[in-house]
Amino acid sequence: MSDSPTLLRATGISKSFPGVRALDDVHLDLRHGEVLALVGENGAGKSTLLKLLSGIYRPEAGTMELDGSPMSPSGPRQANELGISVIHQEFHLMPDLTVAQNIFIGREPRRAGLIRDDVLERRAAALFERLGIPLDPRQPVSHLSVAGQQMVEIAKALSFDARVLIMDEPTAALTETEVATLFRIVRDFVSPRTGVIYVSHRMDEIKEISDRITVLRDGRYVDTLPTASTATREVIAAMVGRQLETGARPGAASSDPAGLDAAGLDAAGLDAAGLDPAGRAVVLSVRGLSTRKLLRDVSFELHRGEILGFAGLMGAGRTEVARAIIGADRSTGVVEVNGRPVTVRNPADAVRNGIGYLSEDRKRYGLLLDQDVVRNIMLSSLPGMTRGGFVRDADGRRVAAEMVDRLGIRTPSVTQTAKNLSGGNQQKVVLAKWLVRDCDVLIVDEPTRGIDVGAKDEIYGLLTSLAAQGKSIIVISSELPEVLRLADRIVVMCEGRVTGTLANADATQHDIMELATRFGADRSLVTTGDAE
Amino acid sequence: MTTTSTTTTGPTGKRPATRFGNRQQLQQILAFAGLVGIFAFFSIASPYFLDWANVKGILLATAVTGIMALGATFVIATGGIDLSVGTGMTLCSVMTGVFLANLGLPLVVGVLGGLAIGALIGLLNGLNVSYLRLPPFIATLAMMMVAQGLSLVISGTKPIYFSDVAGFDQLAAGELIPGLPNAVLIFFAAAAIAGLTLSKTLTGRYALSIGSNEEATAISGVDVRRWKVIIYVVAGLFTGLAGVVMASRLNSAQPGLGLGYELEAIAAVVIGGTSLRGGKATILGTVIGALIMATLTNGLRIMSIPQEWQKVAVGIVIVLAVYADILRRGKEA
Numbered sequence: 001m002s003d004s005p006t007l008l009r010a011t012g013i014s015k016s017f018p019g020v021r022a023l024d025d026v027h028l029d030l031r032h033g034e035v036l037a038l039v040g041e042n043g044a045g046k047s048t049l050l051k052l053l054s055g056i057y058r059p060e061a062g063t064m065e066l067d068g069s070p071m072s073p074s075g076p077r078q079a080n081e082l083g084i085s086v087i088h089q090e091f092h093l094m095p096d097l098t099v100a101q102n103i104f105i106g107r108e109p110r111r112a113g114l115i116r117d118d119v120l121e122r123r124a125a126a127l128f129e130r131l132g133i134p135l136d137p138r139q140p141v142s143h144l145s146v147a148g149q150q151m152v153e154i155a156k157a158l159s160f161d162a163r164v165l166i167m168d169e170p171t172a173a174l175t176e177t178e179v180a181t182l183f184r185i186v187r188d189f190v191s192p193r194t195g196v197i198y199v200s201h202r203m204d205e206i207k208e209i210s211d212r213i214t215v216l217r218d219g220r221y222v223d224t225l226p227t228a229s230t231a232t233r234e235v236i237a238a239m240v241g242r243q244l245e246t247g248a249r250p251g252a253a254s255s256d257p258a259g260l261d262a263a264g265l266d267a268a269g270l271d272a273a274g275l276d277p278a279g280r281a282v283v284l285s286v287r288g289l290s291t292r293k294l295l296r297d298v299s300f301e302l303h304r305g306e307i308l309g310f311a312g313l314m315g316a317g318r319t320e321v322a323r324a325i326i327g328a329d330r331s332t333g334v335v336e337v338n339g340r341p342v343t344v345r346n347p348a349d350a351v352r353n354g355i356g357y358l359s360e361d362r363k364r365y366g367l368l369l370d371q372d373v374v375r376n377i378m379l380s381s382l383p384g385m386t387r388g389g390f391v392r393d394a395d396g397r398r399v400a401a402e403m404v405d406r407l408g409i410r411t412p413s414v415t416q417t418a419k420n421l422s423g424g425n426q427q428k429v430v431l432a433k434w435l436v437r438d439c440d441v442l443i444v445d446e447p448t449r450g451i452d453v454g455a456k457d458e459i460y461g462l463l464t465s466l467a468a469q470g471k472s473i474i475v476i477s478s479e480l481p482e483v484l485r486l487a488d489r490i491v492v493m494c495e496g497r498v499t500g501t502l503a504n505a506d507a508t509q510h511d512i513m514e515l516a517t518r519f520g521a522d523r524s525l526v527t528t529g530d531a532e
Numbered sequence: 533m534t535t536t537s538t539t540t541t542g543p544t545g546k547r548p549a550t551r552f553g554n555r556q557q558l559q560q561i562l563a564f565a566g567l568v569g570i571f572a573f574f575s576i577a578s579p580y581f582l583d584w585a586n587v588k589g590i591l592l593a594t595a596v597t598g599i600m601a602l603g604a605t606f607v608i609a610t611g612g613i614d615l616s617v618g619t620g621m622t623l624c625s626v627m628t629g630v631f632l633a634n635l636g637l638p639l640v641v642g643v644l645g646g647l648a649i650g651a652l653i654g655l656l657n658g659l660n661v662s663y664l665r666l667p668p669f670i671a672t673l674a675m676m677m678v679a680q681g682l683s684l685v686i687s688g689t690k691p692i693y694f695s696d697v698a699g700f701d702q703l704a705a706g707e708l709i710p711g712l713p714n715a716v717l718i719f720f721a722a723a724a725i726a727g728l729t730l731s732k733t734l735t736g737r738y739a740l741s742i743g744s745n746e747e748a749t750a751i752s753g754v755d756v757r758r759w760k761v762i763i764y765v766v767a768g769l770f771t772g773l774a775g776v777v778m779a780s781r782l783n784s785a786q787p788g789l790g791l792g793y794e795l796e797a798i799a800a801v802v803i804g805g806t807s808l809r810g811g812k813a814t815i816l817g818t819v820i821g822a823l824i825m826a827t828l829t830n831g832l833r834i835m836s837i838p839q840e841w842q843k844v845a846v847g848i849v850i851v852l853a854v855y856a857d858i859l860r861r862g863k864e865a
Contacts, residue, residue: 056751077753092748094741096811105741106753114732156752 006068007032007195008053008084008164013062015048022048026062026221028197028214030164035186035196037206037227040216040239046199047089049216050166053197054086055079066164077106083163087153087170089199093141100124100137103156127159131185146173146315154185165189166197171205172478173314176517183209201479203232215239280304282339283472284355284441286325289333294320294496298333302441302474307467309487309504310476312516317496318476319360322443326350326357337441351380356434358427360446360476366430369419373411374400376418376429380437403432407462424448424455431462442466443474448482460486480509494518562856563804563820570824574831581834588713590823590830595704595719596621596778597793598822601800602726603654603770605818606763608801609730609739611746611810612661612668614764615794616675617771620653622790623679624775629692629785632700639699646779647772653679654768658761680791687787694783704780715777720819722773727815729766739763743810799846800825803853824849 008030015023023045030036040046051057053064055073064071066082073079079086093102100120109119124137133151135144141152150173157165165186171179186196186209200206206213207227215222215238222238284302289295294317302308310318324331327344335342337353344350350357359365368376378385378396385395400414407428411421418426427447434442447463448456463486467473477483483490490502492515500515574581600617607614628646631637637645653675660671694700704715730736738759741749750756779785802808803824804817828849832842 075753076751080753088751092745092751094744094748094811096740096744097737101737101741105737105749108734108737110734114728115734115737117732 005031007066008197009065010049010053011063011065013049013052013059013064015052015057015059021219023052023059023219026216026219028221029224030195030197031211032195033190033192034211035190035198035209037210037213038197038199038216039201039206039213039235040222044216044239045219046216047168048219050086050088050168050197050199053079053164053166054084080160080162083161084166085157085160085162085164086166087150087157087168089168089172091149091153093149093152095140095142097141098137099135099139099141099144099152102141102152103127103137103159123159124155127155131155131158132181147175147178150174151178154182158185158189162189163194164197165194166199168199169201170198171200171202179205203235206235207232280306283337284325284474285334285336285339286321287334287336289321289324289331289335291320291324291329291331291496293329295324295331296495296497298324298493298496298498300491300498300501302472304472305467305470306488307463307473307475307486309483309490310474310493311478311480311483311490311512312493314478315495316493316516318493319445320496321493322357322445322474322476325443326355328357351437351439354438354440356380356437356439356442358430358434358442358444358447360449362423362426362430362449363419367418367426370417372415372417373404373409373421373429374414377403377432377436380433399436400432403436407432407435408458422455423451424459427451427455427459428462431466435466440470441472441474443476445476446478447475448477448479456482480512483512484509492516560805560814560817560820563817563824563853566803566853567820567824567827570827570831574827574834578831578834581831584711586830586834588711588716590826591716591719592713592781593830594822594826595713595715596774596781597796597800597825598719598819599722599770599774599777600793600797601804601818601822602722602815603767603774604794604797605726605801605804605806605813605815606730606736606739607668607767608798608806608808609736609743609810609813610760610763611743611808612760613672613798613808614657614767615669615672616653616657616679617767617774617797618793618795619676619680619683619790620650620768620771621775621778621793622785622787623653623683623686624649624772625779625785625789626683626687626692626787628776628779629694630686632697633692633694639697642697642700643703643776646776647769650768650770650772650775651765652768653771654765655761657768658764661764662757662760676791676794683787683790687785689787691787692785694779694785700780701783702780704777715781718773718777722770723815723819726770726818730813730815735759735762735766740811740813743807743813745811796825797822799850803850805857807857821853824853 006029010026010028013023013026026045026049028036028038028049038046038049048057052059055075055078058072066084071082073082073084076086094105097105100117100123103124104120108115110116121137128135128137131154133155135148135151135155141149144152150170154170170182174182186198190196198206198210210227212224212226213230213235214224215235217239225235225238280303282301283304286301287299289298298317298321300308310321312318320329323329325335325344327346327349335344337355342349342353344353347357363369368379374393374396377400382391385392397414403409404411404414409425409428409432411425418429421429431442444463447459451459463473463475475483475486484504484507487504490504490507490512491498492500492502492512494516499518502511580586600621604614604617624646627649628642631645632639632642657672657675660666660674661668702714704713704718706714708714708717730739738749738754741754742756742760746756778789800821801818802821804814804819804821806813806817825846828846829842832845833839837845
């Protein structure tokens with residue numbers, strides 16, 4: 001439409017957070033009428049860049065232009081008014097309000113000061129009609145499944161007269177059918193005056209929907225590639241910055257993942273043994289685990305020295321399995337530790353049975369952010385570190401110092417406050433807490449979420465060597481390359497059920513995705529739990 | 533592609549719509565059933581309980597706490613709390629006394645002045661919460677003390693009487709509808725306005741929205757800080773109204789009163805089914821909650837249960853009401 005081929009351009013963008021340089025001199029340009037994929041590993045800076053484009057953050061350096069004129073949105077509302085709509089990875093919905101109320105929040109039609117909910121609902125219904133989304137405008141958002149909520153976010157973004165639509169991993173929670181609906185919506189949206197920035201980890205989707213691919217790595221711009229003439233392998237190489245990486249695993253490539261080299265042959269040996277678990281003792285056995293809300297008859301066994309991966313889409317129930325095992329949520333079923341049935345009513349019971357859980361939300365459930373490394377490491381073991389009712393801080397400091405050494409926690413001292421550590425080192429502190437408590441079973445939920453690429457390798461090495469020392473580890477991860485790299489066997493879940501267990505040696509990303517999307521026939525956008 | 537998506541998800545559209553109100557309607561029905569139960573119990577236990585004079589007394593006792601509870605509902609809907617409504621109400625009484633009895637201003641001006649003081653209290657609460665980012669508990673705790681102190685200072689610790697202000701006592705005691713005191717009428721009218729404000733205006737919608745997910749509300753482009761101030765001002769207006777009604781009922785402003793009323797108001801809100809975590813609120817529930825509190829106190833008094841034990845009973849009722857709510861929520865989750 002205009003002479004300038006560029007719809008949205010960002011040049012030399014930099015942004016830091018305390019302790020992290022999230023973006024460093026990053027470029028991006030979106031042309032009229034194109035879908036630009038934005039890729040990079042977790043922590044590459046994609047989400048930060050999107051938040052800058054949508055006015056949630058302000059850049060420290062760099063310029064942004066919309067159709068050739070400078071723009072610097074002062075907030076999400078202004079970005080919307082400029083024609084930039086964003087679907088964020090984490091939902092921004094009000095669960096207690098209805099679908100229609102959520103979509104038009106801040107833009108309620110009124111007469112004489114009173115909100116016209118009827119008009120609101122009609123507009124929402126018309127919008128759903130246009131988008132082909134089967135949602136009831138009057139449904140409270142809390143009654144919707146994750147996929148349904150994602151659809152509400154999409155509808156909300158498209159309810160503005162947007163020229164630039166930015167989507168941050170919109171398909172993470174969607175089934176294939178829903179993804180098809182989403183792609184149709186995206187294609188309908190793209191016109192010579194609009195463009196889409198599409199963030200995703202899924203290469204097949206990127207191949208299908210995008211025209212060009214911009215790659216970020218460690219907060220820096222790497223390259224922009226035309227989708228049609230670029231092989232997936234090349235994109236992944238640009239993302240990870242080296243050619244061979246287990247994450248790529250084109251087909252059933254090497255069965256000896258490169259990342260394990262450093263961790264030693266032990267792990268590789270166990271990998272082979274993992275195919276035949278008969279030789280190793282079962283440490284944790286779970287049979288028929290079910291919860292009211294989601295889990296249905298989940299069964300699996302964890303062997304000594306094994307890393308068992310849990311894969312699945314968002315909402316598949318992986319974290320719920322962990323929460324049920326440690327007694328954080330009520331469940332039915334049998335849990336055996338070392339062959340003996342145990343009753344776990346709460347996390348304290350779990351710890352007594354040697355099961356430690358490292359939450360995906362480290363900052364909320366894993367750490368005392370305002371306390372130092374010593375107190376964090378001691379927390380689970382305090383009763384054993386007292387004399388006459390008084391806490392022996394000296395013991396704590398000694399133990400903490402040992403752990404700092406053993407796990408390679410980089411901190412100026414053991415009295416450093418936890419919140420001042422980097423994500424990777426915080427994760428090691430949480431690990432240390434459970435190691436001090438002598439937990440034999442560790443359940444690690446998203447072990448490298450929010451951790452930069454270098455530190456990820458260290459965490460991987462650490463988990464692998466802990467397993468080699470006889471700890472049994474469950475790794476829950478949304479990143480398939482991570483699961484494929486770490487796990488001896490992989491349990492795949494979908495909708496609260498186990499849809500398959502694979503030995504790593506013959507598992508591919510494709511196999512896992514297929515199991516992870518093996519939905520039952522009755523799936524709908526509304527969760528069944530609330531409708532009862 | 534389109535057809536497949538329609539067939540897979542089609543049932544969703546046909547699923548009977550769960551109306552937004554269902555859950556809250558259930559809450560209100562339960563609270564109402566509780567009220568009926570308490571009423572039935574006392575009518576059997578005491579022959580005097582159902583006398584119209586006694587019922588009128590219950591309604592009168594409900595009016596002042598009830599009006600305060602209406603305002604508190606809005607603040608609680610945002611996930612906040614307002615501890616300043618009790619002594620704030622007293623300060624509004626005292627200032628109404630200053631305007632009418634001491635300065636001799638016209639009746640309308642004095643009444644509006646009392647409401648304005650309430651709004652001012654709310655404004656300061658709101659600014660402290662929104663812009664100084666004080667936790668609501670602390671901001672309104674401080675205001676509770678400030679209001680109590682100011683009431684005593686301004687009145688010289690002595691009651692202000694409205695004996696010379698013609699017609700003021702009729703505000704509460706007069707009977708536009710014969711047999712029903714105006715105070716009760718004002719309470720019901722205020723409840724109707726509060727109900728409309730909560731369900732049909734931006735103030736109410738954003739109060740629930742903020743209580744449901746404050747960050748998401750802000751990211752949706754709602755000026756959360758400004759709206760919080762407005763919500764506290766609305767709560768303050770109800771505090772002001774409660775102050776005027778209280779002063780009229782007593783035909784005097786009693787500077788020593790007020791402390792403890794805020795907890796009764798909060799209890800009424802919670803018994804009615806409004807969630808202290810925010811996001812869910814019901815005005816009808818609050819009205820029923822206030823009636824339950826007043827009925828219980830009245831009934832126990834009629835049965836000659838000592839005042840000390842009345843407090844114990846009210847405490848137990850609060851626990852039961854909120855636990856019932858938690859049980860129900862657990863079932864839904």
